[in-house]
Amino acid sequence: MGYYHFEVTDFLEDRYFKSWVFTPSRESCEFWDNFLLTHPEKAEAITSAKLVLLGMRTEMEADFPTDGQVTAMLDEIQSRKNTASRFPMRGLWVRLGASLSAAAVVLLAISWLRQPDRHDSHVSYEELLSAVEAPLTEQTNTTTAPILLTLPDSSTILLQPKSSVSYRKDFARHALREVYLSGEAFFTVTKNRRRPFVVYSNELVTKVLGTSFLVKAFEDARQVEVSVKTGKVSVFPRTDTEVCEGIAQPELAGTIITPNQKAFFSREQVQIRKELVDSPEILASAVLPAPLLKFQDMPVSELFGNIEQTYGIDIVYDDRLLGQCLLTASFTTESLYEKMDLICKGIEANFEVMDGRMIVSGRGCN
Amino acid sequence: MASPFTDTDDRVLWQRFRQGDEEAFTLLYQRYVRVLYSYGKKLITEDAVIEDLVQDLFIDLWQSRARLADAESPRFYLFRSLRRRIHRACNGRFNERWDLIDEDLHPVALSKETEIIESEQSKRQKDELDAWLKSLPGRQYEVMMLRYYQDFSYSQISQLLTINEQSVRNLVQRAVSKLRQLTISVVISGLFLFLLK
Numbered sequence: 001m002g003y004y005h006f007e008v009t010d011f012l013e014d015r016y017f018k019s020w021v022f023t024p025s026r027e028s029c030e031f032w033d034n035f036l037l038t039h040p041e042k043a044e045a046i047t048s049a050k051l052v053l054l055g056m057r058t059e060m061e062a063d064f065p066t067d068g069q070v071t072a073m074l075d076e077i078q079s080r081k082n083t084a085s086r087f088p089m090r091g092l093w094v095r096l097g098a099s100l101s102a103a104a105v106v107l108l109a110i111s112w113l114r115q116p117d118r119h120d121s122h123v124s125y126e127e128l129l130s131a132v133e134a135p136l137t138e139q140t141n142t143t144t145a146p147i148l149l150t151l152p153d154s155s156t157i158l159l160q161p162k163s164s165v166s167y168r169k170d171f172a173r174h175a176l177r178e179v180y181l182s183g184e185a186f187f188t189v190t191k192n193r194r195r196p197f198v199v200y201s202n203e204l205v206t207k208v209l210g211t212s213f214l215v216k217a218f219e220d221a222r223q224v225e226v227s228v229k230t231g232k233v234s235v236f237p238r239t240d241t242e243v244c245e246g247i248a249q250p251e252l253a254g255t256i257i258t259p260n261q262k263a264f265f266s267r268e269q270v271q272i273r274k275e276l277v278d279s280p281e282i283l284a285s286a287v288l289p290a291p292l293l294k295f296q297d298m299p300v301s302e303l304f305g306n307i308e309q310t311y312g313i314d315i316v317y318d319d320r321l322l323g324q325c326l327l328t329a330s331f332t333t334e335s336l337y338e339k340m341d342l343i344c345k346g347i348e349a350n351f352e353v354m355d356g357r358m359i360v361s362g363r364g365c366n
Numbered sequence: 367m368a369s370p371f372t373d374t375d376d377r378v379l380w381q382r383f384r385q386g387d388e389e390a391f392t393l394l395y396q397r398y399v400r401v402l403y404s405y406g407k408k409l410i411t412e413d414a415v416i417e418d419l420v421q422d423l424f425i426d427l428w429q430s431r432a433r434l435a436d437a438e439s440p441r442f443y444l445f446r447s448l449r450r451r452i453h454r455a456c457n458g459r460f461n462e463r464w465d466l467i468d469e470d471l472h473p474v475a476l477s478k479e480t481e482i483i484e485s486e487q488s489k490r491q492k493d494e495l496d497a498w499l500k501s502l503p504g505r506q507y508e509v510m511m512l513r514y515y516q517d518f519s520y521s522q523i524s525q526l527l528t529i530n531e532q533s534v535r536n537l538v539q540r541a542v543s544k545l546r547q548l549t550i551s552v553v554i555s556g557l558f559l560f561l562l563k
Contacts (some may be wrong), residue, residue: 003455009542050397052545056515059499063404069417070399074392076421081428153411206450278390358493 004039008343011049011279021053035365088200090114122267123203123238124219125182126190129166132180140164141183154188155197160184162218175248181215186229188212198255199249200238202273204265207247207254208233227262227277235263237270259312261356262334282338298349300321304360314357319362323346376395384431391431394423401516408444410506415437432463445512449526488524498545506541509534549562 003014011017020028034080036043044154065073091272110346126171129136141159148155149165152172157165163183168174177197179187189197191210201217204224217224226235236243236254238326255272257263260280264273282291291310292303301323313336317323325347338359340351349362376397382390399420406416412426423444427434437443503512505527512518512526524531 008545010541011537015517018514018517047547048495053514055496056511060401060404060511060515063407064400065403065417069403069413070396073399073417073421075394077395077424077428080421172414172441190411194410229522237488268427 003035004042006042007043008048008052011045012052013240016047017046018053022057022286030219050160058242069169105347125164125180125202128180128200131246132166132168132178134174135169136166136180138164138166151177151179153192153195155187155189157187181217183218184216185216186212189231196248202265203238203270204235205238205243205247205254206235217346222267224265225262226245226265228257228259229351230259232256232258235265235272237265237272239270241276257356259306261313262332276313276336276356276358280311280313283312292331296328297326298328300325300327300343303327303343307339315360316357317349317362318364322360323347323363377437379441382435384434384436386431390423391428394444396441398444405445405511405516406448406452408425408504408511409449410455415455418446419455422446423451439522440500441516442518442526445516445518446526495545502544503539508535509537510541 001074003011003017006014008270017032019025020032031044051226064347109324114237124162127289129138139149139159141161144161146158146160149159151157151167157175157179159165160183163181163185164180165185166180167178171177175195177189178196178198181199181201187197187199187208189208189210189212193209197208197210199215202219202224204217204226206213206226208213208231211233212229213231213233214229215229216226226233234243234254240254246253257265257274260277260283262275262277263277264295265271266273272339289306289309290301292298292306293301300317304317308315309312327343329342329346331342334342340360343349344351344360344362347362347365349360351358351360355358376394379390379394379397383394402423403416403420406419407413408414410419429448499507499510509523509529512523513520519528520531520534523534528535
């Protein structure tokens with residue numbers, strides 16, 4: 001067989017190779033050991049292909065149901081498979097639906113009564129809750145330490161003192177994963193592109209597909225703050241109807257904030273402003289390049305490119321003026337701001353932070 | 367290849383099941399419930415929803431057995447039915463274009479400590495590949511998994527995802543091109559450790 005000119009993908013496609021990886025036999029082990037001895041240059045491709053296959057198997061097996069689940073599901077199938085009704089669940093849903101709409105009428109009535117006493121645009125947590133047409137589960141942190149909550153989709157909420165969150169009792173089955181927040185909480189959201197995760201806090205809506213981020217929204221505060229640790233989130237005022245209509249779509253609209261950025265929402269001006277977080281961190285990611293630590297006569301454009309990628313931020317500068325400036329330096333534990341300081345000193349430039357971006361200005365080097 | 371059962375074995379079971387053989391029905395269930403469930407979990411995260419969908423799939427299968435045709439590959443039939451059910455359960459909100467969503471910034475669950483401490487090359491390669499798998503956009507991952515782990519043909523995958531065959535190949539291509547960039551950086555020394563195992 002012509003395995004000696006195989007690449008990783010060819011191995012992945014090859015049945016004989018796959019059967020060795022997934023269900024090795026003595027014969028196949030002998031064959032591949034032998035092949036590797038005679039073609040050591042193929043070791044890398046073979047290792048990669050093998051690891052890819054085993055990695056996929058591990059991923060799949062991680063989600064296998066337990067034996068208990070398998071048996072329970074089979075019991076359920078056996079007991080229902082010979083009944084005439086093909087939709088035994090439906091009765092329950094109709095009943096549930098009826099009681100839900102009854103509850104909704106009551107809630108709507110309450111919110112109607114409450115409306116007149118607020119003339120400003122402020123929306124309180126209570127008002128948010130009263131608009132929900134479903135039974136809610138509420139958790140309030142009355143202690144002095146943060147508490148960790150786990151949602152039915154395995155997302156977690158680190159709820160700070162004097163803060164509350166609510167979510168629908170049918171959270172797991174609802175099209176959107178919706179959470180209402182009063183106060184401060186750090187969310188770590190499990191990834192699910194088909195069910196966006198939405199946090200309502202005062203007048204601000206934060207939508208994510210799977211990431212971790214912090215929301216600060218106290219009732220009496222003048223602004224709402226959202227900062228991102230990993231992934232991407234979109235924020236928009238509740239009054240932005242265009243974005244609100246597309247909320248179930250996986251596309252992120254509104255103002256997008258990425259790691260190391262935060263958004264301030266001014267409740268008075270109904271305006272969103274982007275800033276960098278106080279101490280930006282290097283993103284933990286295997287798909288991004290490693291941060292440059294030591295460099296010699298390196299064009300500054302390359303260095304800025306690396307910082308942009310590793311911190312996930314934008315650096316704005318005039319490439320014609322500054323791009324070819326050369327720098328030699330090494331970084332150890334400097335923060336992003338310290339690094340930018342050092343670089344700017346080296347090329348006689350200044351930098352400022354505006355709208356979540358770094359703006360570098362200087363006269364250039366000759 | 368992940369499935370040790372051949373399509374021929376399955377077809378025998380399928381025929382017996384269509385004639386009302388409960389044992390064959392249970393055997394089919396036992397063979398495929400795990401991979402089906404796990405596949406569903408990749409598309410919908412809630413356990414309860416997947417459980418319901420898988421149960422309903424088998425209940426409907428039993429109830430309509432007399433009307434079912436002979437299946438070339440019962441395994442493919444089961445995967446396709448489950449995927450359609452998931453699609454329907456999501457009420458069309460299931461987005462067919464989710465692979466196109468900009469996915470540059472993946473939260474990757476690699477702690478910095480393990481990355482730094484880990485010096486053994488083969489372990490690093492494994493981590494890189496794991497991270498690569500995890501970082502694949504959903505659709506690319508699904509196609510890789512169906513092609514390389516479940517061993518479905520390109521034409522079967524195109525029917526499963528209701529996209530054309532070329533798109534399936536493109537998705538695999540895109541996933542693999544990222545993999546190539548990774549493997550180039552691998553050093554040979556660690557490989558011998560792996561080979562000696």
